Amino acid sequence: xxxxxxxxxxxxxxVHRRTILSEGRLRRVGLHKELNYFKNVCKPYAFYPCGSHxxxxxxxxCPKYSWPTPKCRKACKYGYKxxxxxxKYYAKSAYILPKDEKAIRxxxxxxxxxxxxxxxxxxxxxxxxxxxxxTKGMKTGAxxxxxxxxxxxxxxxxxxxxxxxxxxxxxxxxxxWGEQGFFRMIRGENNCGIEAMVTAGIMAT
Numbered sequence: 092x093x094x095x096x097x098x099x100x101x102x103x104x105x106v107h108r109r110t111i112l113s114e115g116r117l118r119r120v121g122l123h124k125e126l127n128y129f130k131n132v133c134k135p136y137a138f139y140p141c142g143s144h145x146x147x148x149x150x151x152x153c154p155k156y157s158w159p160t161p162k163c164r165k166a167c168k169y170g171y172k173x174x175x176x177x178x179k180y181y182a183k184s185a186y187i188l189p190k191d192e193k194a195i196r197x198x199x200x201x202x203x204x205x206x207x208x209x210x211x212x213x214x215x216x217x218x219x220x221x222x223x224x225x226t227k228g229m230k231t232g233a234x235x236x237x238x239x240x241x242x243x244x245x246x247x248x249x250x251x252x253x254x255x256x257x258x259x260x261x262x263x264x265x266x267x268w269g270e271q272g273f274f275r276m277i278r279g280e281n282n283c284g285i286e287a288m289v290t291a292g293i294m295a296t
Contacts, residue, residue: 092211097279102175106121106160117276123212123234124162131169131171132171132178133168133173133175133178134167134171134196135163135164135165135166135167135168135175136161136162136163136164137231138195139151142153146265148259152228155293156186163187165182165266168189174251176249180294181294181295182292182293182295183293183294183295183296184292184293185290185291186223186291186292187289187290187293188205188289188290188291190281190286190287191256191286192278192286193277195238195286195289196241198289198291199240199241200240202291202294204237204238204239204240204261205238205289205290205291206235206236206237206289206290206291207235207236207237207238207260207285207286207288207289208233208234208235208253208284209233209234209236209283209284209285209288210230210232210233210283210284211231211232211233211234212225212227212228212230212231212283213227213228213231213284214226214227214228214230215283216231217229218268218269218274219269220245220269220270221243221256221275222257222275222276222277223274223275223276223282224277225282225283236260236261236262237260237261238258238259238260238261238285239259239261239273240258240259240279241256241257241258241261241285242256242257242275243255243256244257244275245259252278255277256277256278256279257275257276257277257278258276258277258278258285259273259275260275260276261272261273262274271275271286
């Protein structure tokens with residue numbers, strides 16, 4: 092039998108009413124269906140998809156080095172209900188969190204998602220699903236992501252019981268990567284430095 096518990100933050104962060112707020116809702120509705128509500132955003136300019144992830148759609152060749160900077164458009168995508176100015180959010184303070192798993196959870200619970208930087212290794216690029224923990228491959232760079240919550244995966248039967256703590260993290264490699272654009276990483280071990288450089292802020296009112 093497999094089960095999981097999950098926590099997400101609220102507080103100063105403006106959480107959609109249908110965002111996961113309890114383990115019970117997670118079981119009834121499903122993780123990925125809930126997280127799809129985060130897709131409705133302004134997108135004043137778009138970076139079009141390229142390349143592909145393992146066994147996914149091929150979108151064409153990616154630029155060798157980097158994307159050219161798009162022209163700044165002070166308008167949201169067609170059909171978005173807010174204006175460009177109405178959609179802006181400001182922070183009244185920003186700070187670095189201590190390298191402490193409990194402190195990071197407390198920050199998410201109180202003020203919402205946090206930003207993290209971690210080392211990327213070759214095995215991360217092959218990630219498809221499950222709880223990621225670096226085991227092999229060379230370091231290929233660093234990457235910034237958003238930690239939106241945490242949980243514990245429980246696998247248990249008559250002869251076996253295992254509990255694995257994880258972070259729930261939003262990536263930026265499109266919804267076809269990983270678990271519909273998200274991934275889970277082992278929590279409490281500073282895997283790939285995920286807990287060493289975490290920043291957060293307080294939204295201005």
